[in-house]
Amino acid sequence: MPAPRAIVTRPAREAARWTADLCAHGIDAQALPLIEIRTLREPALRQALEQARRDLTRYRALMFVSPNAVAHFFADSESNPALVHMQQWPAAINTRAWAPGPGTAQALRAVGVADVLIDAPPADSAQFDSEALWPVVAAQLRPGDRVLVVRGSQTPAVPGGQGRQWLGEQLQAAGVQADFVAAYERGAPCLDAAQQALARSAAADGALWLLSSSEAVAHLGAALPGADWSRARALATHGRIAQSARAAGFGTVHECRPALADVVASIKSLHVH
Known part of the structure; x- marks a missing residue:
């Protein structure tokens, strides 16, 4: 056969x-x-990404929607302050890294984020998505906290990127401010x-x-x-x-x-x- x-x-x-x-x-x-996955081309989106990389300590958690979000947010560059903070992350225990599934969690480990700081759905979850992640992380949050959602932006690019809003709605209902930043562009391949x-x-x-x-x-x-x-x-x-x-x-x-x-x-x- x-x-x-x-x-x-x-x-x-x-x-x-x-x-x-x-x-x-x-x-x-x-x-x-x-x-097709591309680096950001819009100057305004690139500026917003650089600002987010500098402001990591303001957030209770960073939610990465995919392995590509991790790779582009922590792009290997001497000017990337997120890499410096990442290497010191075990000391900055108040900032968590959220992953909707095992692929994103593995991408976080690959760039040096300690296992103890990564939150993801259990391996036996029926699905790997925001709905499966939310019960794992909801108890971490308090009203007034801020969470940064790192995602992609479709073409034409818009500030903060595009994607499902379900997690943002849950955060808002819990009194948590959700910020969004685009780390890469998604588009149709040729x-x-x-x-x-x-x-x-x-x-x-x-x-x-x-x-x-x-x-x-x-x-x-x-x-x-x-x-x-x-x-x-x-x-x-x-x-x-x-x-x-x-x-x-x-x-x-x-x-x-x-x-x-x-x-x-x-x-x-x-x-x-």
């Missing part, structure tokens, strides 16, 4: 890691990044001829699309307008993403937890059946 095939749609850096991990588990995985050919083939040849973002689903539709997705198969790592895939016309959509072991098990199970 041939190996199961999977199309990994995460941003390039994450897609490379996921593709390698899936291949190591006997899955024929190919990367087709559907979100698929070359080979990537377009891969996408069109995978729409009908039984490959399983691994979808981890509703934004990626939208970019796929925009890149291949008029494409027929009725025979396409998808594995979505969140219910909201599954809804987006169904709305885009994917014929078969399954859901699973975003942990590697669960993704591998789901891909192999769906291949057998």
